[in-house]
Each structure stands twice: as structure tokens, then as C-alpha cells.
Amino acid sequence: MKLCTTIQEMRQERARLGAVGFVPTMGFLHEGHLSLVRRARAENEAVIVSLFVNPIQFGSADDLANYPRALERDVALLREEGVACVFAPEAAAFYPEGFATQVNPEGVALELEGPSRPGHFAGVATVLTKFFNIIQPQRAYFGQKDAQQCAVVRRFVKDLNIPVEIITLPTWREKDGVAGSSRNSRLTEAERLQAPVLYQALCRARDLVQAGERRRAVLETAMRDVLVQAGLTEIDYATVVDPETFQAKETFTEGALALLAVRLGAVRLIDNMPLLPVP
Known part of the structure; x- marks a missing residue:
């Protein structure tokens, strides 16, 4: 398994792979993430997983700072799952000085989570558009727990003619019903x-x-x-x-x-x- 920390490394590694299933995550993986990885492995020649806490989708500095992180543990779990490549870029390189472009979805993005978390879906749409351009996967996998996010992604992928199939899997739950998060x-x-x-x-x-x-x-x-x-x-x-x-x-x-x-x-x-x- 290859660990890529720069966009150049990721593009070079992607060029060596066939049909790719992509699982975007912010890390601190749980069984729900791994279920997406397993589905991606079953349907593609190779799987790429991102581990990136995306700063532009957080509404507060405290929420960003407190988001759990466990890079070494996550990499070990993904190696056991047979993932071909992990993409874990540094935020400063992913959004370099002077970065001034965002994908700003409307429609479904204006409901519920939109007013509750201003700027959140623009951050999600922007980071995913960058990932889709860099990785160029055939399929991308998401969990139903983030139902509105999935709807936003389907919408902007369709609107922007991004050639990736969006696949949504049922929410993974703990034994007591709590949604994996x-x-x-x-x-x-x-x-x-x-x-x-x-x-x-x-x-x-x-x-x-x-x-x-x-x-x-x-x-x-x-x-x-x-x-x-x-x-x-x-x-x-x-x-x-x-x-x-x-x-x-x-x-x-x-x-x-x-x-x-x-x-x-x-x-x-x-x-x-x-x-x-x-x-």
C-alpha cells in the first residue's frame, strides 16, 4: 500500500492503477468507513482512501482543532483491508497561499444543515471536486448517515459533469443503534x-x-x-x-x-x- 502526502505523488500513483473506487474520509476510521472500503474493493480494481481533515468545511476553529485524528492507526487498518493507496495531504499544500476558488452548491444545500452550518457544503463540494480531479475515480462511496451531504454531492457531480458514479451505502450502526461517527x-x-x-x-x-x-x-x-x-x-x-x-x-x-x-x-x-x- 502506498501512502501519498502530496498531489504530485497521488497523481503518479493513480497513473499506475486501473479502475479506482474512492472512499473520502476525514480519518479516525470506524467500522462504517471500513464497510465502504470493502464494498469499493469488491467493485473496483483498486481502492484509494483519503485521510484529510478538511479545514474549510468547519464552522469554528474549536471544532476543527477537536476533531479526532489517528493517522498511524488509520493507515494500519487500511493496509489490512487491501487498500492500494492512502492520500493524506497537508492542508497548507492542498490549499496553498492565494487559494481563492470554491464550489458553492445551492438547491438542496440550502436546507437544514445549510443554515445550521454556514459554508459547510461549500467546503465539502470544494474538497471533493479537488479530490475527484486529482484521483479521477470511476466510483466514490459515501454513507447514508450523511444523507444531505450525499444529495449535495450527487447534485454538483451531475451539474458539473464530473465523470464519477456516486454510491451511497446504508448507515452502519453500533449494536445499540447509534450511527457510526x-x-x-x-x-x-x-x-x-x-x-x-x-x-x-x-x-x-x-x-x-x-x-x-x-x-x-x-x-x-x-x-x-x-x-x-x-x-x-x-x-x-x-x-x-x-x-x-x-x-x-x-x-x-x-x-x-x-x-x-x-x-x-x-x-x-x-x-x-x-x-x-x-x-
Whole structure:
């Protein structure tokens, strides 16, 4: 396995590989990331994984500084998974002095996480556009946990005619239902015990839909009730939207996605669950 830390090294290594599956990550890998790697290995001649904490998608310096990092451990895990190449550039070289261009998505990027995290999706779209240009993968793999991000990526890849297939895999969860996230490592012991409540709230909405409920207001109230009763009151949103536009409707007959963003102490967690399929 090759570890590339510069764009030049990455391009030279890419030239030696065939069809590539790309898994973009910010490191501190968990089983969810590794499930993406395994799927990529099954569908491509070679797999490239990025380990890059992207500074331009963070809203605060504290959040960036506190994001967990474990480069040596991550590299060892990826070597065991048979990854062909790891790309771990330095931020100063990736965004050199004078860097002044961003990809600024609109549409779905203006909903939910857009107002909650100004500039976040522009940072995501910019770093991924750079990665896609440097690596030129045939396929790129993402987890459903970041559902809105996946929708943003599909949109800008289509709009900008970037020749990469975007593949989204179901959210990987711990045994208690908590969605896999590098941020989980920052939870205190007490907060980690509370974290499954997000999944329980989503399951409550799913159960109501399976029983015939289609009114957004009822589903949102049910999710909030589960969260508040468990002591989780810092709720950015608990809502149901169309999974393609991320806009809310009064009632849903098809294509419904429940989403949560909740703060536990210093950590903001997001999760989601499809409730009705897109026709």
C-alpha cells in the first residue's frame, strides 16, 4: 500500500492503477468507513482512501482543532483491508497561499444543515471536486448517515459533469443503534449512554409510518417527544423531508426521510432514516 502526502505523488500513483473506487474520509476510521472500503474493493480494481481533515468545511476553529485524528492507526487498518493507496495531504499544500476558488452548491444545500452550518457544503463540494480531479475515480462511496451531504454531492457531480458514479451505502450502526461517527469518540460516558435515543426517535417515526401515519407534524412531534423525554433538549431539528429536495411537505405519500440533529454536550450528532421509498 502506498501512502501519498502530496498531489504530485497521488497523481503518479493513480497513473499506475486501473479502475479506482474512492472512499473520502476525514480519518479516525470506524467500522462504517471500513464497510465502504470493502464494498469499493469488491467493485473496483483498486481502492484509494483519503485521510484529510478538511479545514474549510468547519464552522469554528474549536471544532476543527477537536476533531479526532489517528493517522498511524488509520493507515494500519487500511493496509489490512487491501487498500492500494492512502492520500493524506497537508492542508497548507492542498490549499496553498492565494487559494481563492470554491464550489458553492445551492438547491438542496440550502436546507437544514445549510443554515445550521454556514459554508459547510461549500467546503465539502470544494474538497471533493479537488479530490475527484486529482484521483479521477470511476466510483466514490459515501454513507447514508450523511444523507444531505450525499444529495449535495450527487447534485454538483451531475451539474458539473464530473465523470464519477456516486454510491451511497446504508448507515452502519453500533449494536445499540447509534450511527457510526468519528465524533462519537468525543462523547462522555454519560452522553454515549444517551446517544441511542436518536435512533429510538427515528424508529418511532418509522413505526408510525408503518401504521399508516403520513402527516409531517405528527411525525416530528413524536420524534421530539422521544428526545425530550430522554433529556435531549438541544435539538437543531427533528423533521421529515423529501429525500431528493430536502424540503418539507405537510403530508407524505412517498419519498419521506426523517432527520435529526441533536447536541449532546459539546458534540453535535446527526442521524436519519428512510420512512417511505422514492418511486
